[in-house]
Amino acid sequence: MKIALLLAAVALVAGCGWEAGSQAPRYDVTITYWPSGRGGDARSATLTCDPDGGSHPKPAEACDALLQHEDALQPVAPGTACTEIYGGPQLATISGSGVHALLSRENGCQIARWEALAPVVELS
Numbered sequence: 001m002k003i004a005l006l007l008a009a010v011a012l013v014a015g016c017g018w019e020a021g022s023q024a025p026r027y028d029v030t031i032t033y034w035p036s037g038r039g040g041d042a043r044s045a046t047l048t049c050d051p052d053g054g055s056h057p058k059p060a061e062a063c064d065a066l067l068q069h070e071d072a073l074q075p076v077a078p079g080t081a082c083t084e085i086y087g088g089p090q091l092a093t094i095s096g097s098g099v100h101a102l103l104s105r106e107n108g109c110q111i112a113r114w115e116a117l118a119p120v121v122e123l124s
Contacts, residue, residue: 037089083108092121
């Protein structure tokens with residue numbers, strides 16, 4: 001009886017198009033980039049990592065940066081001392097697959113996050 005149930009489950013999964021060893025991409029996100037701030041035009045792209053793909057102009061480079069700097073997806077901790085350096089009006093969001101990050105260049109902490117993820121967010 002157990003073998004029959006196991007075979008039925010395998011047949012059901014096989015019929016759904018699942019392949020042994022296949023898995024969802026590690027990241028499946030949408031990036032929106034405002035080069036001149038929210039008042040300006042926006043650019044958008046999709047990105048999947050592991051396997052690399054999507055409409056991003058440089059998916060392999062973007063995925064490398066994303067996987068190497070996953071900590072930059074996290075917001076700056078409250079109370080963190082950041083230099084008051086303004087890096088420009090650029091804004092970007094990265095959202096999807098459990099990620100929602102807003103990036104800016106409003107101070108030293110935000111600039112560090114931006115630079116770590118620049119290959120992801122700068123869609124040019």
